[in-house]
Amino acid sequence: xxxxxxxxxxxxxxxxxxxxxxxxxxxxxxxxxxxxxxxxxxxxxxxxxxxxxxxxxxxxxxxxxxxxxxxxxxxxxxxxxxxxxxxxxxxxxxxxxxxxx
Numbered sequence: 001x002x003x004x005x006x007x008x009x010x011x012x013x014x015x016x017x018x019x020x021x022x023x024x025x026x027x028x029x030x031x032x033x034x035x036x037x038x039x040x041x042x043x044x045x046x047x048x049x050x051x052x053x054x055x056x057x058x059x060x061x062x063x064x065x066x067x068x069x070x071x072x073x074x075x076x077x078x079x080x081x082x083x084x085x086x087x088x089x090x091x092x093x094x095x096x097x098x099x100x101x
Contacts, residue, residue, distance in 0.1 A: 049099050 050070055054062045060072040074093070084090050 046099065053099075 054070065062070050062072050064070055
């Protein structure tokens with residue numbers, strides 16, 4: 001009994017070490033970099049197409065939003081004294097097109 005207790009005590013003390021953190025797995029994949037490059041090329045192509053469309057449309061003045069969208073006003077009221085407030089009903093008309101149509 002004394003021998004079993006001593007072996008158990010030694011076993012418990014020997015297993016009480018500080019935990020060692022595992023090393024992170026290093027994934028060496030070029031797919032993320034390739035995706036970034038592909039996205040940059042696609043963005044440049046789409047921006048060029050949009051600039052061509054705007055250059056050909058001499059009737060409208062296009063404006064650029066902070067979110068990256070291009071738009072123009074069909075009818076703009078410069079003399080408005082009232083501006084929309086929260087919970088006001090605002091009518092917005094838009095037409096979404098792709099570059100292929």
